[in-house]
Amino acid sequence: MSRYDPAEIEPKWQAAWDEALTFKASDDTSKPKYYVLSMFPYPSGRIHIGHVRNYTLSDVIARYKLAGGHNVLHPMGFDAFGMPAENAAMANGGHPKDWTYGNIDDMVAQMKPMGWSFDWSRKFATCDEDYYGQQQALFLDMLEAGLIYRKNAMVNWDPVDMTVLANEQVENGRGWRSGALVERKELTQWFFRISDFSDELLEGLDTLDDWPAKVKLMQANWIGRSRGLQFAFSTVNAPEGHDRIEVYTTRPDTLLGASFVGISPDHPLAKVLERDNPEVAAFTAECRKGGTTEEAIETAEKLGFDTGITVRHPFDTAVELPVYIANFILMDYGTGAVFGCPGHDARDHEFATKYGLPIVETFEPIEGGIDIKAEPFVPQKTEKVRYTRLIAGEEIQTSEEAVEAAVAFCEANGVGQGVTKYRLRDWGLSRQRYWGCPIPVVHCETCGTVPEKKENLPIALPYDNGGEAIDFAIPGNPLDRHPTWRDCACPSCGGAAKRETDTMDTFVDSSWYFARFTAPRAKTPTDMDKAGYWMTVDQYVGGIEHAILHLLYSRFFTRAMIQTGHLPESCAEPFKALFTQGMVTHAIYQTTSDAGRPVYHYPEEVVSIPFEGKSVVVLKKAFEEQGMDVDNEAHRQAVATAFHDFPHWGVEVVPSAKMSKSKNNVVDPVAIIEQYGADTARWFVLSDSPPERDVEWTASGAEAANRHLGRVFRACAEIAESEVPPTGEDEALAREMHKAIRDVTLAIESFGFNAAIARLYAFTNALTKSRAGSETKRAAAKALAQLMSPMTPHLSEEIWSLLGGEGLIANAPWPVADEAMLVEDSVTLPIQVNGKRRGELTVPVDMAKDEIEKLVLAHSAVERALNGAAPKKLIVVPGRIVNVVA
RNA sequence: GCGGGCGUGGUGGAACGGUAGACACAAGCGACUUAAAAUCGCUAGGGCAUUGCCCGUGCGGGUUCGAUUCCCGCCGCCCGCACCA
Numbered sequence: 011m012s013r014y015d016p017a018e019i020e021p022k023w024q025a026a027w028d029e030a031l032t033f034k035a036s037d038d039t040s041k042p043k044y045y046v047l048s049m050f051p052y053p054s055g056r057i058h059i060g061h062v063r064n065y066t067l068s069d070v071i072a073r074y075k076l077a078g079g080h081n082v083l084h085p086m087g088f089d090a091f092g093m094p095a096e097n098a099a100m101a102n103g104g105h106p107k108d109w110t111y112g113n114i115d116d117m118v119a120q121m122k123p124m125g126w127s128f129d130w131s132r133k134f135a136t137c138d139e140d141y142y143g144q145q146q147a148l149f150l151d152m153l154e155a156g157l158i159y160r161k162n163a164m165v166n167w168d169p170v171d172m173t174v175l176a177n178e179q180v181e182n183g184r185g186w187r188s189g190a191l192v193e194r195k196e197l198t199q200w201f202f203r204i205s206d207f208s209d210e211l212l213e214g215l216d217t218l219d220d221w222p223a224k225v226k227l228m229q230a231n232w233i234g235r236s237r238g239l240q241f242a243f244s245t246v247n248a249p250e251g252h253d254r255i256e257v258y259t260t261r262p263d264t265l266l267g268a269s270f271v272g273i274s275p276d277h278p279l280a281k282v283l284e285r286d287n288p289e290v291a292a293f294t295a296e297c298r299k300g301g302t303t304e305e306a307i308e309t310a311e312k313l314g315f316d317t318g319i320t321v322r323h324p325f326d327t328a329v330e331l332p333v334y335i336a337n338f339i340l341m342d343y344g345t346g347a348v349f350g351c352p353g354h355d356a357r358d359h360e361f362a363t364k365y366g367l368p369i370v371e372t373f374e375p376i377e378g379g380i381d382i383k384a385e386p387f388v389p390q391k392t393e394k395v396r397y398t399r400l401i402a403g404e405e406i407q408t409s410e411e412a413v414e415a416a417v418a419f420c421e422a423n424g425v426g427q428g429v430t431k432y433r434l435r436d437w438g439l440s441r442q443r444y445w446g447c448p449i450p451v452v453h454c455e456t457c458g459t460v461p462e463k464k465e466n467l468p469i470a471l472p473y474d475n476g477g478e479a480i481d482f483a484i485p486g487n488p489l490d491r492h493p494t495w496r497d498c499a500c501p502s503c504g505g506a507a508k509r510e511t512d513t514m515d516t517f518v519d520s521s522w523y524f525a526r527f528t529a530p531r532a533k534t535p536t537d538m539d540k541a542g543y544w545m546t547v548d549q550y551v552g553g554i555e556h557a558i559l560h561l562l563y564s565r566f567f568t569r570a571m572i573q574t575g576h577l578p579e580s581c582a583e584p585f586k587a588l589f590t591q592g593m594v595t596h597a598i599y600q601t602t603s604d605a606g607r608p609v610y611h612y613p614e615e616v617v618s619i620p621f622e623g624k625s626v627v628v629l630k631k632a633f634e635e636q637g638m639d640v641d642n643e644a645h646r647q648a649v650a651t652a653f654h655d656f657p658h659w660g661v662e663v664v665p666s667a668k669m670s671k672s673k674n675n676v677v678d679p680v681a682i683i684e685q686y687g688a689d690t691a692r693w694f695v696l697s698d699s700p701p702e703r704d705v706e707w708t709a710s711g712a713e714a715a716n717r718h719l720g721r722v723f724r725a726c727a728e729i730a731e732s733e734v735p736p737t738g739e740d741e742a743l744a745r746e747m748h749k750a751i752r753d754v755t756l757a758i759e760s761f762g763f764n765a766a767i768a769r770l771y772a773f774t775n776a777l778t779k780s781r782a783g784s785e786t787k788r789a790a791a792k793a794l795a796q797l798m799s800p801m802t803p804h805l806s807e808e809i810w811s812l813l814g815g816e817g818l819i820a821n822a823p824w825p826v827a828d829e830a831m832l833v834e835d836s837v838t839l840p841i842q843v844n845g846k847r848r849g850e851l852t853v854p855v856d857m858a859k860d861e862i863e864k865l866v867l868a869h870s871a872v873e874r875a876l877n878g879a880a881p882k883k884l885i886v887v888p889g890r891i892v893n894v895v896a
Numbered sequence: 897g898c899g900g901g902c903g904u905g906g907u908g909g910a911a912c913g914g915u916a917g918a919c920a921c922a923a924g925c926g927a928c929u930u931a932a933a934a935u936c937g938c939u940a941g942g943g944c945a946u947u948g949c950c951c952g953u954g955c956g957g958g959u960u961c962g963a964u965u966c967c968c969g970c971c972g973c974c975c976g977c978a979c980c981a
Contacts, residue, residue, distance in 0.1 A: 238981080357897095358981090699909070708907095764908090764919085845961070891962085
């Protein structure tokens with residue numbers, strides 16, 4: 011009998027699948043379709059263990075659905091534009107295109123041995139001329155439909171990447187990729203009108219039942235819809251042209267608690283004032299200087315400057331409120347001006363306390379008793395409160411109700427109107443980079459900005475300067491200084507014109523790739539029939555880090571593509587179900603250098619020695635220092651014993667840390683495959699934790715997974731050859747098999763892959779221990795192979811063929827549990843006394859309640875507990891449990 | 897600050913309101929072996945102990961015949977957002 015040799019069987023079955031075109035998605039629309047997609051990778055050149063987990067998850071689903079009779083689409087491609095390619099060209103010379111395509115080839119070579127069921131015939135990279143040419147066609151259609159426009163705007167400028175960033179791409183004031191402090195700069199940019207879809211994008215979230223609530227919440231917060239009142243205060247002694255100050259508030263119900271008006275340092279009125287008043291100018295300059303780091307924002311003091319201007323209260327013109335310029339008011343939200351209500355807002359309270367402004371209560375808790383001077387009263391908007399200075403509505407109502415009543419009242423009295431505002435801004439897509447999709451427009455002195463003609467697409471990136479290499483080492487955009495590429499004929503008048511040299515944000519590339527996969531070679535961006543059949547994606551799998559950017563942009567894109575006729579109406583939501591997987595982590599082995607700095611060690615540099623029931627982790631170097639041998643058990647024990655005297659041998663183990671090259675705790679999938687095979691890697695990343703949680707990679711865990719697969723192989727190989735006639739244990743094993751089929755199927759359906767694997771361990775144990783006859787064992791082994799096949803496809807194929815299974819296991823229909831075999835004749839009921847388990851009782855399933863009661867009362871444990879007394883109560887839950895209340 | 901999530905053995909983790917700790921790792925004991933590796937078997941939450949009993953799912957309460965699970969209040973950790981009017 012041969013032994014389990016993944017290096018032999020894995021390439022063999024991969025070749026067999028290729029040969030049979032097993033995973034080539036057919037467009038045969040007679041079958042139910044299932045589109046499962048993993049987020050496509052950036053081609054860094056190396057796959058990492060996170061990819062292994064991600065793609066194994068979608069692979070399990072793809073293979074399970076294929077066995078379930080679906081027409082499965084499980085494609086893979088590369089998100090191939092972006093800065094790293096240009097950085098590599100800057101650092102090491104070479105060309106971004108060569109670097110990228112070289113990396114793609116390397117990555118495909120690393121991915122194929124994993125045995126993922128991708129339909130590689132649909133592979134594309136977003137830097138393929140074919141792909142980005144179609145993207146340019148989409149751009150032109152969206153431009154024509156008014157979904158894209160150009161405007162002069164303050165933008166986030168990343169001084170390291172020398173490009174602009176969208177709001178979503180700025181994290182804590184830093185560029186999401188470079189980490190550089192973002193500057194503000196005024197540029198003419200192209201924008202997607204994503205904010206026109208704010209309501210739709212927000213409301214669409216409610217239909218996404220199979221998305222994590224967390225992601226939906228993050229998107230809802232990002233869109234940030236708020237309902238409020240916009241109105242104007244009339245001013246007293248303000249400069250000409252500023253006789254009104256427009257403010258926006260979500261709390262018009264607290265209007266009678268207003269004690270000041272605050273305007274942004276960038277407000278037009280502030281700009282007028284700073285022109286004539288050096289004090290104002292000094293103050294606003296100070297405000298603008300404010301740091302952008304997280305810390306600076308958090309600790310920034312609330313500062314105000316009393317302008318001397320006042321406004322009249324709209325409902326009590328006798329009241330005049332002072333106007334302050336305040337550093338915490340943003341010009342680009344609302345109107346850049348607010349009224350402050352210190353009684354019911356923490357920030358306003360801080361401000362009013364500092365500048366000695368009145369603090370007026372407008373409502374109080376129903377039971378009263380609150381000191382508004384000491385602390386603002388800010389209850390939930392859904393909580394009922396008693397209004398003491400009421401604008402409209404009932405005296406006792408929720409703030410939610412009061413806001414609506416106040417809006418209606420103000421509108422009726424000619425004081426402003428109710429408006430809905432959003433935090434979501436339009437998506438600026440221009441990037442001043444070379445390695446991206448060129449924006450297909452032309453600037454003509456006569457005609458202005460003119461879209462390219464579709465027949466001129468693709469507008470391809472120039473590879474070089476007419477035979478001379480582009481120098482990527484110069485900062486800035488090479489397209490901008492290219493001698494000839496910019497020059498073109500105006501599509502409108504035919505005169506000399508210049509191309510737009512900005513390229514598109516790479517998030518555009520990933521906003522529609524899922525649609526392109528449904529017809530990757532179509533001569534138009536999509537094929538409506540194919541898209542209509544395959545879309546939407548039934549299950550999307552990827553990291554939570556894309557919760558806002560990629561997923562929100564994609565949801566906008568499908569809507570924009572529907573408007574431009576590139577997707578059917580039914581595709582508004584691109585991803586029906588979303589699954590966000592956790593990270594793969596690994597322990598860090600750390601010591602401290604003489605200088606007190608942490609030193610990180612590779613797993614190979616340390617050794618764990620079992621000692622006195624615990625593990626002692628030491629540096630292997632310690633053995634060398636002592637002239638001892640790591641593999642010598644006596645030496646190991648000697649080191650472990652002497653460990654306390656030599657603390658510098660010891661290694662601190664930081665468990666479950668994110669993998670990082672600088673911490674030396676990265677595991678390389680290629681090395682894992684070489685050592686154990688793909689099936690072991692697949693089995694392990696699925697086995698130890700629920701897929702949405704982080705899982706820690708451990709060498710011992712991987713070895714255990716490998717050992718188990720070897721056990722399964724040997725057991726099944728033995729069963730294949732054995733000839734034992736039926737025995738009395740056949741039925742028991744058959745029942746186990748049907749229970750395993752039921753449980754594993756349910757677990758896979760609910761993404762409980764770790765539970766499925768635990769169940770498969772148990773079933774394997776039952777099979778290897780069983781003394782049933784060969785026929786039954788073979789059936790059980792085949793079922794085991796099938797149930798394992800989504801996780802360990804190569805091993806399963808091998809077992810399947812050893813056992814004489816028909817065709818490829820990948821094509822075999824998923825086993826169905828026989829209900830009759832799941833029904834038990836007898837059941838073991840735990841017996842509780844006062845909720846504590848005291849014994850158990852095995853009875854026929856259909857035994858009557860009163861019969862069970864008799865048996866329970868006669869049970870020795872119950873008799874002992876009752877001690878002759880009658881039970882107060884006797885609860886029998888049929889098939890479950892019995893509880894005696896003494 | 898706001899919002900969300902999570903706290904279970906030495907570890908990862910299981911448990912429709914119904915036997916807490918499935919399954920696995922690490923550990924220990926044993927078998928096989930000249931020996932080791934591999935493999936196989938057994939033990940294993942803590943404590944007391946003779947059958948058995950007590951304690952135990954972050955802490956404190958509550959609902960229930962019965963709570964890891966539901967409710968209320970704390971504590972701790974993680975994630976997201978954050979001067980958003």
